[in-house]
Amino acid sequence: MALTIGQVADAADVNIQTIRYYERRGLFPTPRRTPAGYRLYADDAVARLRFIKHAQELGFSLREIQELLGLRVRHGAACDAGERKTRQKIEVVQQRIRDLQRMRRTLDRLAAACTARRPTDDCPILEVLEDHDDISH
Amino acid sequence: MALTIGQVADAADVNIQTIRYYERRGLFPTPRRTPAGYRLYADDAVARLRFIKHAQELGFSLREIQELLGLRVRHGAACDAGERKTRQKIEVVQQRIRDLQRMRRTLDRLAAACTARRPTDDCPILEVLEDHDDISH
DNA sequence: CTTGACCATATACCTTGGTATAAGGTCAAT
DNA sequence: ATTGACCTTATACCAAGGTATATGGTCAAG
Known part of the structure; x- marks a missing residue:
């Protein structure tokens, strides 16, 4: 053990x-x-x-991971603070998921264009992740 | 311009x-x-x-990003190779999304336990990302 | 009771992804 | 024609996240 x-x-x-x-x-x-x-x-x-x-x-x-590992449920006031931090982390994770989904959709389109043999020699991958620049951070 | x-x-x-x-x-x-x-x-x-x-x-x-930026649709045989690489990248992105969703669910439960004032002093964040270890990489 | 595979600390080094600085050329505005 | 804000290359430095190495203690097996 x-x-x-x-x-x-x-x-x-x-x-x-x-x-x-x-x-x-x-x-x-x-x-x-x-x-x-x-x-x-x-x-x-x-x-x-x-x-x-x-x-x-x-x-x-590693610093962020340290914070994630530090999150846990406590009593009273410490609980409120912990919950706030947890909700902040959820926001971060949620945004990261959205960004990855966007990237995935672009890759999907790229693969689809390819099977259809429609050559697109400009770089279509760049279409991804173009807005929400000012809100993140 | x-x-x-x-x-x-x-x-x-x-x-x-x-x-x-x-x-x-x-x-x-x-x-x-x-x-x-x-x-x-x-x-x-x-x-x-x-x-x-x-x-x-x-x-x-940066190396992975370089590969992502290099993906684009071409003619003929180069197209097949490009499509294969694109589908590989989609797999990577997809797995990353799943991992983040799992982390999100755990954080959700953590926040919920907190609002319910159910203190859980073992570290609940660790429940996340525990399987599929051997398949990724 | 010694050999080999572990463990300890301390310190030095490495890779990735930059950022800063030195020495000098360019160019528009005064 | 000089000042200031740009640009050039080259080189040095930095922070994060490890990894290696030197020196020595521990311990089970033969």
């Missing part, structure tokens, strides 16, 4: 150094240690690493 | 150096020049820069 850093690294397919780096950065809680000083992890550490890797692929920075 | 590098940079809100950097990297075609050697751009250069910036926010590397 308790994993060494090497076992966690293997399971999540990341470099050992990366885990220690995340610990230093504050993305990973400081784990308990054996008497000899070896780090010991529960297996949710593997899930945490996989979450981080996925979120990175989706364009989130 | 012809823009200097500074005008393009202003319009797209990027650093001038970034445009020259993209040119070196091959993301930007080498522009025509004035007799004095000044770069001259058509205004689609601005669209191209905006596309690059958006795609970066969506988690694409």
Whole structure:
């Protein structure tokens, strides 16, 4: 049930150094240690690493991922603040989904034009993602 | 109709150096020049820069963006190859959308639990993005 | 009781994606 | 014909996100 850093690294397919780096950065809680000083992890550490890797692929920075990981439900006033932050994150994610859907539609059109053998030598990919420039950020 | 590098940079809100950097990297075609050697751009250069910036926010590397920008419809055999690449990109984008939707659902549940004042002190954000690990890449 | 595979810390290095700076040419306006 | 705001190339530097390496301790197996 308790994993060494090497076992966690293997399971999540990341470099050992990366885990220690995340610990230093504050993305990973400081784990308990054996008497000899070896780090010991529960297996949710593997899930945490996989979450981080996925979120990175989706364009989130380590700082943003840290915020995402910090979101959880609390009592009272802390709850309101947490809910506000969560709703902000939902907005960000929602916008990112819309952008990707737009890109997907353009790629669809591109593939369709191709099967129809209608050569379009200007760059149609550029049609995508052209508005909402001023609202995002 | 012809823009200097500074005008393009202003319009797209990027650093001038970034445009020259993209040119070196091959993301930007080498522009025509004035007799004095000044770069001259058509205004689609601005669209191209905006596309690059958006795609970066969506988690694409410059190398991937270069491939996206290289996709276009051609005649004959080149068309088939282009179509295959386009369909691959669509798969990547589609998977990314699914991942984000999953993250969104988790954030939704988190926000809902909070309004209902049901404190959940384990980290619920981790529920997200947990399967399909072995199929992606 | 030693060998090999682990673990620890500390420090140096690498890649990606830029940004800044130095040294100088161009050009429109005064 | 000079000033200021542009442009050129070349080179150096920077931040983020790791990765490698040096030096040494731990531990189970033979």
